[in-house]
Amino acid sequence: MSENITYREAVKRAIHKALKEDERVFLMGEDVGRYGGSYAVSMGFLEEFGKERIIDTPLCESGFTGAGIGAAVNGMRPIVEIMTVNFSFLALDQIVNSASALFYMSGGQFNVPLVIRMATGGGNQLGAQHSHSLEGWYAHIPGLKVLTPATIQDAYAMVGLALEDPNPVLIFENATLYNKKGDFDEKAPVLAIGKAFVHREGKDITFLAYGVNLLKALEAADILAKDGIDAEVIDLRSLRPLDNETIMASIKKTHRALIVDEDWKSGSISAEIMARINEDAFYELDAPMARVCSREVPFPYAAHLEQAAMPQVDKIVQTAHEVMES
Amino acid sequence: MKLDINKAKEFYSQMLLIRRFEEKCAQEYSHQKIRGFLHLYIGEEAVGVGVIDALSDEDAIVATYREHGQALARGIPANSIMAELYGKAEGVSHGRGGSMHLYSAQKRFYGGNAIVAAGLPFAVGMALADKMAKRNRVTLCLFGDGAVAEGEFHESLNLAALWNLPVLFVCENNQYGMGTALKYAESETNISKKAAAYKISSHQVDGMDVLEVSKMAQKAIKSIKAGKGPQFIEAITYRFRAHSMFDAELYRDKSEVQEWKKRDPLLVFKDRLKEMDIVINTQEIEKEISKTVEDAVAFAEAGTLEPVEDLEKFVYSQGAVK
Numbered sequence: 001m002s003e004n005i006t007y008r009e010a011v012k013r014a015i016h017k018a019l020k021e022d023e024r025v026f027l028m029g030e031d032v033g034r035y036g037g038s039y040a041v042s043m044g045f046l047e048e049f050g051k052e053r054i055i056d057t058p059l060c061e062s063g064f065t066g067a068g069i070g071a072a073v074n075g076m077r078p079i080v081e082i083m084t085v086n087f088s089f090l091a092l093d094q095i096v097n098s099a100s101a102l103f104y105m106s107g108g109q110f111n112v113p114l115v116i117r118m119a120t121g122g123g124n125q126l127g128a129q130h131s132h133s134l135e136g137w138y139a140h141i142p143g144l145k146v147l148t149p150a151t152i153q154d155a156y157a158m159v160g161l162a163l164e165d166p167n168p169v170l171i172f173e174n175a176t177l178y179n180k181k182g183d184f185d186e187k188a189p190v191l192a193i194g195k196a197f198v199h200r201e202g203k204d205i206t207f208l209a210y211g212v213n214l215l216k217a218l219e220a221a222d223i224l225a226k227d228g229i230d231a232e233v234i235d236l237r238s239l240r241p242l243d244n245e246t247i248m249a250s251i252k253k254t255h256r257a258l259i260v261d262e263d264w265k266s267g268s269i270s271a272e273i274m275a276r277i278n279e280d281a282f283y284e285l286d287a288p289m290a291r292v293c294s295r296e297v298p299f300p301y302a303a304h305l306e307q308a309a310m311p312q313v314d315k316i317v318q319t320a321h322e323v324m325e326s
Numbered sequence: 327m328k329l330d331i332n333k334a335k336e337f338y339s340q341m342l343l344i345r346r347f348e349e350k351c352a353q354e355y356s357h358q359k360i361r362g363f364l365h366l367y368i369g370e371e372a373v374g375v376g377v378i379d380a381l382s383d384e385d386a387i388v389a390t391y392r393e394h395g396q397a398l399a400r401g402i403p404a405n406s407i408m409a410e411l412y413g414k415a416e417g418v419s420h421g422r423g424g425s426m427h428l429y430s431a432q433k434r435f436y437g438g439n440a441i442v443a444a445g446l447p448f449a450v451g452m453a454l455a456d457k458m459a460k461r462n463r464v465t466l467c468l469f470g471d472g473a474v475a476e477g478e479f480h481e482s483l484n485l486a487a488l489w490n491l492p493v494l495f496v497c498e499n500n501q502y503g504m505g506t507a508l509k510y511a512e513s514e515t516n517i518s519k520k521a522a523a524y525k526i527s528s529h530q531v532d533g534m535d536v537l538e539v540s541k542m543a544q545k546a547i548k549s550i551k552a553g554k555g556p557q558f559i560e561a562i563t564y565r566f567r568a569h570s571m572f573d574a575e576l577y578r579d580k581s582e583v584q585e586w587k588k589r590d591p592l593l594v595f596k597d598r599l600k601e602m603d604i605v606i607n608t609q610e611i612e613k614e615i616s617k618t619v620e621d622a623v624a625f626a627e628a629g630t631l632e633p634v635e636d637l638e639k640f641v642y643s644q645g646a647v648k
């Protein structure tokens with residue numbers, strides 16, 4: 001049975017379900033309790049579950065993320081919320097030097113079943129310190145898993161997937177998605193972590209995107225269809241592990257690739273994907289690969305500048321045409 | 327403090343084991359059997375031994391990269407520690423950790439952390455989990471005076487006090503963070519005062535005297551187990567060796583080291599035993615320990631190398647949580 005709900009509501013329901021079903025699950029972060037979550041995801045949770053399980057923390061990203069790691073290792077299932085990916089860099093040491101490495105350094109003795117959620121992405125005119133898409137950086141780190149839900153179904157499903165996983169899992173929720181509505185079925189089948197999803201089948205060119213840019217890629221595909229170009233659109237879903245198999249299968253079918261990513265080009269996941277296609281499917285390509293990424297600037301505040309910095313549908317359409325013609 | 331003869335033997339044996347084990351490590355390092363960073367605990371034995379003795383098996387330990395001594399005091403076999411230092415498959419971390427990353431799930435020993443101060447938030451989380459699950463256990467968090475300057479020290483003390491968590495913070499104040507003396511690193515060199523500012527019950531103790539350390543640790547643990555929240559101990563101690571095997575020790579006078587060596591924890595302990603008229607056979611203990619250390623080296627020498635095909639094993643955990 002399907003309903004129409006927001007992305008926010010989907011995340012909220014998933015956390016709510018987890019809190020109900022497993023006593024070990026708790027939510028911790030800045031303003032998750034009395035305030036209701038900076039994106040209102042945990043509104044009402046404090047009243048329902050109490051301050052022992054909905055923990056308002058002081059402003060100390062490193063401290064409470066580290067505490068999440070300790071609690072996870074000691075038998076709990078913490079969900080740590082970091083307001084915005086930019087602030088997660090204050091906890092970078094804990095995430096990169098501890099959470100990702102502990103299982104390995106201990107020779108397999110200590111799991112870190114920790115879930116960290118954070119908002120990412122621009123488009124809300126928040127300036128350079130609140131707008132960047134830095135999930136690709138985390139995808140660089142062995143030992144971490146990096147999820148980027150684009151759809152309402154995934155916004156719901158990925159919380160559960162992350163909690164079931166014995167490894168540290170980071171979930172990046174694009175801030176502009178929270179108010180988006182879509183069909184939701186609690187019982188819908190769930191694709192595993194590490195699996196990409198062919199969202200739209202096509203035969204001429206493969207679009208590779210995640211998060212909010214999946215929606216932009218789909219929009220571009222609809223426009224291109226009118227021009228007789230049949231784009232296949234893949235939702236990467238998981239940046240680490242990255243689903244080589246699905247990507248290469250699509251390249252073998254369309255022989256053309258365009259990556260859409262709100263991160264900058266230099267040293268990004270889009271660069272990684274290009275390198276992998278080069279390694280695994282170079283001779284399948286009929287044209288040079290292309291990508292639509294953000295301009296290499298700290299995000300500006302002014303709306304027109306910010307929009308100009310980010311990938312847009314018309315740019316995707318134009319770039320796709322160029323790839324088709326080359 | 328009352329001390330029975332068995333306890334006296336135990337304290338002495340443990341401190342001597344750490345001393346001899348690490349002297350051996352230094353030797354094997356010069357033979358290039360042990361590589362990488364090697365931080366010796368010699369001079370600080372009384373702290374680890376005294377504090378860890380106050381823990382029960384259910385309590386947990388979070389330590390730093392200078393943790394051989396604490397691992398030994400916790401009862402992790404010398405064999406598997408030495409094998410780890412040799413990078414062998416039989417080592418506690420299957421050769422993936424080395425000197426700075428000793429762990430034991432069985433002994434609830436959680437590091438081995440080479441990022442200064444990173445263990446503090448971790449320990450806070452361990453204690454948070456115990457509190458939430460209503461387990462009456464303590465997490466001991468050991469760190470050096472250098473950690474006090476990091477933000478995580480302050481974040482962690484604040485959280486532990488705010489949430490009334492069962493953590494015992496023990497600062498091993500050996501006066502130096504690598505080559506930087508405490509007075510060049512802190513505006514307030516009395517570290518226990520900083521902890522007190524977070525409303526944590528804080529104390530200084532003579533870290534060269536295992537009995538003093540033990541007494542204070544027992545009191546602290548008793549208070550924590552009674553649900554009274556975190557405790558903080560600053561143990562004033564000294565490392566007799568260089569910071570690591572790479573350190574030329576240009577930052578301190580030899581005479582300063584000699585002065586502190588007069589308060590060698592093994593000598594101090596012998597004096598205390600004399601005062602209390604307790605007689606233990608130190609020669610016999612010396613013999614036993616020497617055999618333990620020799621065996622550990624033989625075990626490490628005979629150890630096997632983790633197959634390179636297993637290089638990627640333990641990056642991700644498969645299946646259920648351990």
Ligand SMILES: Cc1ncc(C[n+]2csc(CCOP(=O)(O)OP(=O)(O)O)c2C)c(N)n1
Binds near residue numbers: 503
């Ligand atoms: C975050 C961080 N910064 C710097 C270092 C390099 N470093 C290793 S040990 C050390 C000194 C630490 O001194 P202290 O905490 O007093 O411990 P001690 O070595 O005296 O036991 C430094 C600066 C590090 N390992 N981690």
